Amino acid sequence: MDPSAEKKLTGLIAATFTPFTAQGEVNLEEIGPYIDYLTEKQGVNGIFVNGTTGESMSLSVAERKLLAEEWCQKAKGKLDQVIVHVGCLSLKEAKELAAHAAQVGADAIAAMAPFFFKPRTAGALRSFLQEVASAAPTLPFFYYHIPAVTGVTVPARDLLEGIQELIPSFRGVKFSGTDLMDFGQCISSSPPHWSFLYGVDEQLLAGLVMGADGAVGSTYNYAGCHFNQLMSALKDGHVDQARKIQFKMQQVLSYAMKLGFDVGVNKQLMNELSGLNLGAPRLPVTPCPPDAAGLIVKKYHQIFTDC
Numbered sequence: 001m002d003p004s005a006e007k008k009l010t011g012l013i014a015a016t017f018t019p020f021t022a023q024g025e026v027n028l029e030e031i032g033p034y035i036d037y038l039t040e041k042q043g044v045n046g047i048f049v050n051g052t053t054g055e056s057m058s059l060s061v062a063e064r065k066l067l068a069e070e071w072c073q074k075a076k077g078k079l080d081q082v083i084v085h086v087g088c089l090s091l092k093e094a095k096e097l098a099a100h101a102a103q104v105g106a107d108a109i110a111a112m113a114p115f116f117f118k119p120r121t122a123g124a125l126r127s128f129l130q131e132v133a134s135a136a137p138t139l140p141f142f143y144y145h146i147p148a149v150t151g152v153t154v155p156a157r158d159l160l161e162g163i164q165e166l167i168p169s170f171r172g173v174k175f176s177g178t179d180l181m182d183f184g185q186c187i188s189s190s191p192p193h194w195s196f197l198y199g200v201d202e203q204l205l206a207g208l209v210m211g212a213d214g215a216v217g218s219t220y221n222y223a224g225c226h227f228n229q230l231m232s233a234l235k236d237g238h239v240d241q242a243r244k245i246q247f248k249m250q251q252v253l254s255y256a257m258k259l260g261f262d263v264g265v266n267k268q269l270m271n272e273l274s275g276l277n278l279g280a281p282r283l284p285v286t287p288c289p290p291d292a293a294g295l296i297v298k299k300y301h302q303i304f305t306d307c
């Protein structure tokens with residue numbers, strides 16, 4: 001792999017929801033229309049599948065393989081990049097999913113830290129990730145840093161120490177954390193061919209100014225067109241315009257959080273805003289309370305006009 005010849009991951013990447021049937025089984029039928037919605041309505045051309053928003057830790061290994069294969073198949077000719085999340089509590093399963101992602105044509109893989117037996121040091125986490133990446137040595141590998149969910153508080157900056165020698169396929173971090181000093185130190189200490197994808201949508205502007213190459217997030221599924229406008233405004237030096245869009249999204253999300261914003265509410269928001277039928281979440285995530293999504297959609301339309 002000649003790193004300098006590879007395409008960096010950039011722009012908005014939607015962390016996809018996993019479609020379920022009314023019986024709570026994986027529903028592959030929705031994936032084609034879902035991809036068309038992302039590209040045609042939101043201008044989003046990259047996806048991060050089986051992540052947090054995709055309820056990966058509520059899926060079996062077999063279901064994750066089915067989904068990875070279907071997303072990759074249906075993305076052909078339509079999306080620029082498909083990143084498959086392969087992180088598991090079990091190293092064996094993570095390696096199995098990494099090898100499978102390479103077989104089905106993923107553009108890259110990512111793995112979060114295991115969070116039952118948590119790695120206590122950066123070294124232990126590096127060794128775990130090295131094992132996972134070794135199962136798909138030709139695929140660009142990203143560390144998925146999401147400390148608020150995993151409880152693994154090893155600074156991403158410490159993890160990066162010497163990681164390229166250990167993992168030749170290592171290509172960057174998907175940083176779903178609010179510690180912008182850690183994020184900045186990752187970026188300022190890394191080689192130019194790595195990609196840094198920011199994962200806190202309500203603070204995207206700060207992540208971009210800090211040097212993020214792109215972003216992975218759940219709200220890009222249904223508000224990607226607005227965030228594309230934010231990114232273009234920033235690129236053209238219209239910081240005030242970019243700020244206005246970020247503040248609008250913060251208003252929507254702060255309202256949503258007061259109503260109990262979680263994957264269940266977020267998934268119902270996506271159903272109502274996109275018209276797709278992605279179903280309900282799988283336990284232990286509970287379905288969206290009856291009127292919560294409707295209230296948030298109403299607030300969203302009060303704040304945002306359609307793209």
Ligand SMILES: CC(=O)N[C@@H]([C@@H](O)[C@H](O)[C@H](O)CO)[C@@H](O)CC(=O)C(=O)O
Binds near residue numbers: 048050053201202216
């Ligand atoms: C904790 C969490 O789910 N964070 C989301 C954000 O996109 C989040 O939904 C958004 O910032 C709204 O809070 C992403 O970082 C998660 C993600 O990328 C994924 O689903 O894999």
